[in-house]
Amino acid sequence: MKVTREGPVRITRTTIEAAWARRAKDQRLVIGDAECRGLALVVNPSTMAWVYSYKPRGTDPATGKRFASKSVTIGNPETHSPPDARTQAEALKGATKAGRDPAAEKRAKIAEDAVKRAGTLERLLEEYGEDLPSRPKMRGTGLITAAHAAAELTHAKAAVAAMRAEKKPARDMAPEDLRTFLRAAAKSPGVARARFGALSRFFDWLLEEGHIAVNPCDAIPKSRRPRPPAPRKGLLRPDQLAVLWHAAGRAEELQTVHRDLFRFLIAIPARRNEAAGMDWKHVDLTQGVWTQPGRLTKNGDPHRLSLHPLAMDILRQRFEAAKKPKTGLVFPAPRSGKPITTWRDMKAEIVKAAELDGWTIHDFRRSFATFLGEIGKSEAVVDAILNHRQAATRGGVLGVYQWSKRWPEQAAAMEAWGAALQAAVKGEQPGGDVVPLRRA
Missing domain, CATH: 1.10.443.10 (Intergrase catalytic core)
Structure with missing residues (x-):
């Protein structure tokens, strides 16, 4: 693709409209902004974007030279007006002066968000259900039964549904989510206890698999956890x-x-x-x-x-x-x-x-x-x-x-x-x- 550079000029709405009218196949037009060094409007055959370019601070210890220039996409003219783009670029410029690397931070954020989307409780519960039948019993030897595995998964799913957390990333779970569940389940202590236990074991599995750093159930004091219901004494002749x-x-x-x-x-x-x-x-x-x-x-x-x-x-x-x-x-x-x-x-x-x-x-x-x-x-x-x-x-x-x-x-x-x-x-x-x- 042929790249043409112009400017710097003071970019306005008129500049943007004129640049869009000049777009052409297999060509890229880069117009530098005169009011904010490093900010440019990039016009491609079918898209436009605001881009801020910078050189990270320091030198490469391997070569002794400054690091290569990097770029961060801020948005486009529909989401950011010229003043908005300059404000965002100035914020990025301040970050680079403080020694940060905005481009690397953005890539890391994108990767983290992707991991979160892949690690919602809804998706992880499905993986947990597949793994459950191969897990050992908590008491004795051998594996848990199919019926036990099915009941355990049902209780865990019901607890997650009660918190309305199906789409929530596992790593974003907090004790407050658990308190919401406990308040909702307070009227049925037997069910609440079974579901809290299943949920805690699910979080233990997430901890083992590296999806979370701590089990949020552990942050709930024992005095606030569901207590076992009183044993029934009903008999029939x-x-x-x-x-x-x-x-x-x-x-x-x-x-x-x-x-x-x-x-x-x-x-x-x-x-x-x-x-x-x-x-x-x-x-x-x-x-x-x-x-x-x-x-x-x-x-x-x-x-x-x-x-x-x-x-x-x-x-x-x-x-x-x-x-x-x-x-x-x-x-x-x-x-x-x-x-x-x-x-x-x-x-x-x-x-x-x-x-x-x-x-x-x-x-x-x-x-x-x-x-x-x-x-x-x-x-x-x-x-x-x-x-x-x-x-x-x-x-x-x-x-x-x-x-x-x-x-x-x-x-x-x-x-x-x-x-x-x-x-x-x-x-x-x-x-x-x-x-x-x-x-x-």
Whole structure:
């Protein structure tokens, strides 16, 4: 490209318009400004720009000569009038006299902004989600389960969304952002605690990967962090569980798969997500055993559950209705075919039909354990059925040395529980002492 230099002249709007009219293909016109040394208007075939040129202070130690001239683009005539361009150029001139290098600073700022755009929380959460399944457990050995990884990512994303920080660069996160999240989540302490913990572990990962210098969660005093909710003490007698069992059959908005899943959770003390992910290939209807692989359990340990007749009736009916499949979800969501997640809506329908509130699905496991304790079943057997790794009978030194599953006793305990439930469903069994529930 041919370069033509003119001036210096006092650049005005008229000068700019005349220069633009003279633009030509493969030519560049550089007009120096008489009022500000170093400032020039550069006219290209399709663009114009204000450019300030300078020589950095000092000499090159390798050659002993002054450094080569550098240039900084200030803007164009549409964004900067001639007086505005001179003001900006004078500011740059002052910076060079102070020993700074405006061109290098601008390049560094552009590079930093590019890094920030690539390092938004939204983008980094996706990378974190890909890395999570390969991360080790915080307790014990091995990797975290797929279910745990999915829940962790969901909580972290929800926390970021609550702060409206999806597009914010990770390195710009500050404790004030966390305080915004904590204020928004104050009404749900259990959820807030889970999300704060997931967010802190996400920031720990960012710290490990070099995206941030400090974890902003560490700046939140312990007194301000979400506290664990008080442990629930709700229990249900077998006759109250029978009320919910029958209510599931009357709930008009529930489909068959929802009714069956709900009743299965009453019958078998499984965690709800484990039951929702139950696959036919893990069920032995001949022996009455459900074998859970470690990747599907909360603690990552493989687990077996003996299935009593009440639970077997549910599974056999579903098996026949599904045309005896070898694999696939036992309780697939009606539309997506994926594991059911609409727990809140399901419970609301049961509460309405039963006119009984004040319970949670997790209370079923607590009720199971309490009932077996009342009839004299061993705590070690109950802990084994519930797959509690950190329980007193399975953790610590005892957990290291005692690996017996006591399967015959587990099967007998499940039979006792199933018999009590079946009698209650038929209206044959009175209840015992419970924590009172309230009518809806």
